Amino acid sequence: MKAVVSLSNIGSFLVISDDGNDVAIVKLANLTHPRIVLTPTHLNFIREKINQSGHAQEVFKALIKSIYTYKPDNSFNYCWPARDAALLYTITRDINYAHIAYLALNANRINYTIYDKSAIKLRFSLSTMARSQAFDWAYDAFTIEQRRELMNDFQYTASIFTSYSDDHSRNPNDKASNWIGIVKSGELIQHLSLYGEEGYPDDQAERRILFLLNELKLHLEQSYGPSGYMQEGFSYLAYILPILGPAVYLAKHMEISIFDEAWSRPDWHNLALHIISLRQQRNSLQFGVSDSTYSYNGFMPFIFNSTNDTNIKAALKWLYDRTMGINSSSPAYDGKDKSAALLYYPYEIAAQYPSIAFPRSISMISDKIDGFYGFHNRYRDENDVLIALMNRNRRHRG
Template sequence: MSQLAPAYDLAYNGWSQAQRDEALETMTYAAGYYATVTHPNIDNAADKASNWVAVIRGTELLTHLAARGDGAYGLRDDRVAFGLTEVRRHLDEAFSDSGWNQEGWDYLNYTVGALAPVVRAAHNAGITDLDASWQRPRMAELALHTFAVRTTKDRLQFGVGERTGGISPALLGTGAADTQAAYLWLYERTNGATGGVAALANWPEGVTPTDPDSQPQLRQALLDDEAGAYHFRDRYQGDDDTLLSVSNRNENHAGWSQAESFAMSLIGQGTTWARQPAKENTN
């Protein structure tokens, strides 16, 4: 549904009636499943931080926003209101102000890949319930402090994130204007011309890629006392850049977790000198 719902909405006028009917039938079937699915990671009324909330509840909401009012699908106002509450709570509970998430970059990228289309679809429908919660975490700025300028996609670690991986196209065009320009610069030098439909949908029109070193505020340490996570880098030039992250894990939510007290991740001079275990000793 994460692919079909936006395709149905964006390509609606270009599809035949038979194609639209088939897609709507599939989304109607999925909507019934979403209304009955159960799992501890989404059923916990006290904690909505797990990536499951974003992926399942967010995709359900996206499906309703794309299909509501078409054919016999109905408006499903109750499920739309439910989905908005679930997604907003996830954003509020899973992310600190710095963008830190206890599950780490792999799941953070997975999560925002599901959430960005939902936030955009809601906003385009005149629903602003998610805007403030989406804009609050400085996720793109966190990426700028933790991803090395290498095509090997090395990065500082926290949570259960692995030591390498690309930055998300879903974060293109997010953050302050200087952050958007710097993020686009880093994206082009690490991910390159990749990202598929997500990159096309989120590409920031009118934004000029700008070397982050021309913006001294982006070299200042990103200090997060709420999460107990502190990130430093000296510059944005290449293999000789030094990046350092230390973590204390002040919070613990539902979802993937890792013991991180006094954890350190260090990259410099073309080498990863210290790393964290990712999923190697978690259960």
């Protein structure tokens, strides 16, 4: 980082990189906990909603059920009940949930002592995100000794990310791979969540944060076309956004504006409306290397707030409620990403029939940059017609 230049007397700063380019406009952040999503106002709002019948109450009950019934099949997957239990603690202040979170974090710790150079790096990054969120949400319930133990893990993780390398990261001209979105997001979430904590390598974090912001901005610009289409397919899109979304929203919460334009540019809402069917199996249009089942979770909650258009949100909410939510035949509330279903759902917007609220939902997608064309004839039942054609205009890999 070359310089931090004050822009005004109200605390805005321009961050300039070593090559002289503007990187981001930032403000002084509040380093108290929780930092991730749950401002006091939003936390009170969620508490109010779970005491009313409807989406929030059902997701809340599903969260409680999941931490007692979910049986992780490996140490990695303990990161999800750890995160869910920490969120439940933050909402309820029930110390038992904090104990569950800490035990799950300990069970998950093996991910930080067994590490190799294979695809486990992706799981390592996802686990880092969930551990950071759990630490943030249950922070005031952990003892000083527990925080120190967890901090040792985070110190190790920080060093791993610093030495991490792969073909995608080394390529300066192509940041489109899901590896960039996942690995860089996991590291950024940790640094923003832990910066300022006793024992955390803040000087290292400062250098890495600047680098990671630029990497993820390039990923957003290069991986997703104007329609939201990505060459790796919908399953990969739904795999990336549950970690990329939290990184973007955490940066925004910390008053870092670098992602604002790049995050709102892809038309993911219209893409979702065109490719997700109303079949009970949650079938979706197949493209890239994805299959035809929308079994991956955590996609729609993270794109609700990438637009300020209430009509788009109303249409997307209608689709979400009927495919993943309260009006579906088998509500899943985004599986392991139930926390997102609770925190990002557009509660104050009434769901509306897509073709009425958002007429583009029944017009053809014509993405001539990426060569993607999609059509959804109506929003009625499992017999709706969905069609897609791919031409790979812009990218010819994958």
